[in-house]
Amino acid sequence: MKKINPVLAVVYGLIGLFLVSGLFFIFSLVYSSLETMSIKGLDARAREFKGQEEKFLKLEATYKEWHDMERIFSLFKKDYLIRFDDYPAFRNELQEIFGRNSLQLIKSTHKYRNMFLDIRRVSIDLQVKGTYTDLKRFISEIESKAEMIIFDNLTLTRQESGEQVLAKITMEVYFVK
Numbered sequence: 001m002k003k004i005n006p007v008l009a010v011v012y013g014l015i016g017l018f019l020v021s022g023l024f025f026i027f028s029l030v031y032s033s034l035e036t037m038s039i040k041g042l043d044a045r046a047r048e049f050k051g052q053e054e055k056f057l058k059l060e061a062t063y064k065e066w067h068d069m070e071r072i073f074s075l076f077k078k079d080y081l082i083r084f085d086d087y088p089a090f091r092n093e094l095q096e097i098f099g100r101n102s103l104q105l106i107k108s109t110h111k112y113r114n115m116f117l118d119i120r121r122v123s124i125d126l127q128v129k130g131t132y133t134d135l136k137r138f139i140s141e142i143e144s145k146a147e148m149i150i151f152d153n154l155t156l157t158r159q160e161s162g163e164q165v166l167a168k169i170t171m172e173v174y175f176v177k
Contacts, residue, residue, distance in 0.1 A: 077118075077119075077176045079146065080146065080147060080148045080174075081119070081147065081148055081174050081175060081176040082147050082173065082174070082175050082176070083175065083176055083177075084120055084175040084176065084177050087122070087175060090173070097138060097141055097142065098128065098138070100141070101130070101134045101135075101137045101138040101141065102130055102131070102134045103128045103129065103130040103134055103135065103138055104128060104129040104130060105126065105127075105128055106127040106128060106129055106166075107125075107126070107127040108124065108125070108126050108127075109124070109125045110122055110123070110124050110125075111123040111125075115174075118176055118177040119174060119175070119176060119177075120174070120175045120176070120177060121172055121173070121174055121175075122172070122173045122174075122175060123152070123170065123171075123172050124169075124170070124171045124172075124173060125168070125169070125170050126167075126168070126169040126170075126171070127166065127167070127168055127169075128166075128167050128169065129159070129164055129165070129166050129167070130164065130165070130167075131163050131164060131165065132156075132163070132165050135156070135165060135167050139151065139154075142171070147173070147174075148173070148174040149171055149172070149173050149174075150171065150172045150173075151169065151170070151171055152170040152171060152172050153168070153169070153170035154167065154168070154169050154170075155167070155168040155169075
């Protein structure tokens with residue numbers, strides 16, 4: 001067997017060690033780059049997922065609002081609209097309010113219009129005569145009612161008799177069938 005020169009063996013050993021450490025260095029660079037790319041990818045996916053989650057939560061809240069809308073609308077109809085079956089009673093109550101407020105009803109016309117679903121609007125044109133104070137009490141009494149009664153138009157004309165005014169009133173009253 002041939003003898004290996006010890007210096008040459010050390011040199012070959014150091015070169016081998018240098019090559020092995022170079023390979024580990026390259027491997028660690030590649031691993032670190034892959035890990036960084038993987039972390040950035042995961043971060044991007046996490047942000048995308050977070051955005052989708054926020055959109056879903058908003059959509060879920062909107063769905064719950066729409067789902068609850070039927071109950072809210074039902075309560076609104078119950079609390080603020082008059083049942084159309086009670087329309088004759090409403091007309092009688094209106095007459096009583098005229099009497100309580102010393103107003104003389106001269107003319108009354110009613111126009112019916114179906115709105116949507118089971119809602120009906122009745123436009124009431126009135127001509128009443130009385131004092132300004134009586135008219136003010138009438139308007140205040142109507143406005144204090146919980147039902148949805150809207151004064152659409154009010155025109156006052158002073159009468160020759162002095163204190164008396166002629167009022168032309170347009171009201172909209174909403175009923176549910």
